[in-house]
Amino acid sequence: MTIEESIRRHIEARIASGEWRPGHRIPFEHELVAEFGCARATVGKALAALTRAGLIERRRKAGSFVARPHVQSAVLAIPDIPAMVEASGKAYRFELRALRIAPAADGPPELALLGGKGNALHLEGLHLADDAPFAFERRAILLDTVPEAAAVDFVGESPGSWLLHQIPWTDAQHRITAVNADRALSRALDISPGLACLSVERWTWRAGRGVTFVRQLFPGDRYDLTAVFTPS
């Protein structure tokens, strides 16, 4: 247990118990220095961590205050599909359904967000768990940014995994919605038409240049996303 950690816990406990309500001014740094008998940098590190966690807000000259619980935000884990399938003890396989090279402008409108101008590799495929459909994926990879994708054989290998190992992304944006399975999707996933599916769309950039846009569709009854918020 570091000193920093004990300072953090000390404050967290008072906030959690309700002893210090939102808006309450917590002790000044120099008071905590006196209370814990440590250097100011150590107190500062603890308070910085609490600030990052959203538990307190700090204002120069005024002090540090218990934050009013703001808009919920949480850390969402979006595992890649092969890892997810294998974690459940099943055999993963990717089945390529379609592949073509065409101008990015010919792709879905969502591609525009990536800002790509040249050609893109458009592909469709199915993620299988023990040979049963697990998710359907439609993806575009901008060949301006990832020219080597044109030469890759995606039969068997998930394009997401290949990209992940090839092009570390630096920015990503996700959009999560619910959609009814249309006829094509219900056939691909072997589910009844109209079944609610979770749609996860992801835009990926590296150093400001668009890399890929993908839309993955999961049967609503076979998949869910979980997110956890815990301070510090």
Place this chain on the structure above:
Amino acid sequence: MTIEESIRRHIEARIASGEWRPGHRIPFEHELVAEFGCARATVGKALAALTRAGLIERRRKAGSFVARPHVQSAVLAIPDIPAMVEASGKAYRFELRALRIAPAADGPPELALLGGKGNALHLEGLHLADDAPFAFERRAILLDTVPEAAAVDFVGESPGSWLLHQIPWTDAQHRITAVNADRALSRALDISPGLACLSVERWTWRAGRGVTFVRQLFPGDRYDLTAVFTPS
């Protein structure tokens, strides 16, 4: 631009450009100290931030390395519904549909995760935007933890907002799924039966004690969640 920030950017740029691939050993702290002519604590702060962002991994005696891009994780914003409605310029209203006090054990099975034993306030209601249904919500509030909830008049006020201002939570867990609207839901939201809806479930604790479990259902075509990942 602080020194810490310039060190971070220096390293981020090299990772983003692909110059330093995953697994590459970045300079030792003492080398960066020499390069930037600053104190070791400053370099340490920059590298700690990069570690938190998941861009590098650090091992004692071995050094710091560019992280292999791991399982995707993102920060998901889950705004509370009144704020969301008002942000879109519409008038918010909450319509209470049902309310009863009963043992927590009589509630949905998900309630068990909260670990509550005594009575709970069970309520159902509708979030309205300009008097049009926006989301349906079913909630249980553990009266052991929040006894004052029994006396509140939730007509007009969102119970989520009331709780947020009353009981700052310290831990929360979310589950996001897609479901088809059943008959009751389609009537409540005024949508066609079977329409795909986004279900957001949230468990909330304060200092280890369960506070509330809520399930909110949004028509899939009127709502989506977005999540953003950006390093540092």
Place this chain on the structure above:
DNA sequence: CAGTGGTCTAGACCACGAA
């Protein structure tokens, strides 16, 4: 065993912003 990162100290200067 030797060198790394993890933590800490006891100072310092400064910008901001509440009073």
Place this chain on the structure above:
DNA sequence: TCGTGGTCTAGACCACTGG
């Protein structure tokens, strides 16, 4: 104005762990 937090320095000790 002047106290606060934000940032930084130049040291120190230590636990861990790779070679």
